[in-house]
Amino acid sequence: MAKFTIYGTPISVYVRIVRLLLEEAGVDYSLKSVDIFNGESQSAEYLAKNPFGKVPTLEADGELIYETSAIVGYLDAVVADHKFSPSDPLRQARMRQIMAVVDSYLYPAVIGSIVIQRLIVPSQGGKTDEAKVASAVAPAKTAMEAIEAITVGQPYLLGTDLTIADFYLIFIFTYLCQVPEFEAITAKTPKLRVWWEQVRQLPNVKKVTG
Numbered sequence: 001m002a003k004f005t006i007y008g009t010p011i012s013v014y015v016r017i018v019r020l021l022l023e024e025a026g027v028d029y030s031l032k033s034v035d036i037f038n039g040e041s042q043s044a045e046y047l048a049k050n051p052f053g054k055v056p057t058l059e060a061d062g063e064l065i066y067e068t069s070a071i072v073g074y075l076d077a078v079v080a081d082h083k084f085s086p087s088d089p090l091r092q093a094r095m096r097q098i099m100a101v102v103d104s105y106l107y108p109a110v111i112g113s114i115v116i117q118r119l120i121v122p123s124q125g126g127k128t129d130e131a132k133v134a135s136a137v138a139p140a141k142t143a144m145e146a147i148e149a150i151t152v153g154q155p156y157l158l159g160t161d162l163t164i165a166d167f168y169l170i171f172i173f174t175y176l177c178q179v180p181e182f183e184a185i186t187a188k189t190p191k192l193r194v195w196w197e198q199v200r201q202l203p204n205v206k207k208v209t210g
């Protein structure tokens, strides 16, 4: 039996972040589906694992851990010998800045507003709220340009090694590149466009999104 179990919806950005770290580390795990679209993530059984009803939750050696930043920090330490976190203090700070910008600003605008309205609502038979989409473009641009400003590139966000910052941003781009607002939001982020064309080819990114 796998030592690690991820509870969550396979298409979730945050579930994919955790899976990509485990795939890149070459570690076996199992994924137990908890659907965020049919109420399952609000069931008493799941709320006992994660009182906020968000995915993912990780079960590791009988311990439950929720909040993706806590999960990936733990996994990076226990399965990857900190391979995915820069040891240099400034780069470490940049990584945490990118993770926080994604959590606080980019995810709410890009996924919470634009992608939900453009992709999820129509797939469930609803109509896109164009006003919600339009009002999310400016905050998404601000967040994207903030990440661009601290990106090193060549080829990854913080230089030659993949870090947790890359894992956080990759799956935002996976969805963003499917909507017309991609052009406007990334118009002034040339380093991130080059980065995206490279990281989207990584075999484990394809595996996790496949």
Ligand SMILES: N[C@@H](CCC(=O)N[C@@H](CS)C(=O)NCC(=O)O)C(=O)O
Pocket: 012, 013, 014, 015, 036, 041, 053, 054, 055, 056, 066, 067, 068, 069
């Ligand atoms: N702060 C949480 C956020 C996780 C999150 O927002 N997950 C989304 C899926 S990508 C979710 O559970 N959405 C369902 C909901 O909000 O009810 C973390 O870092 O793990």
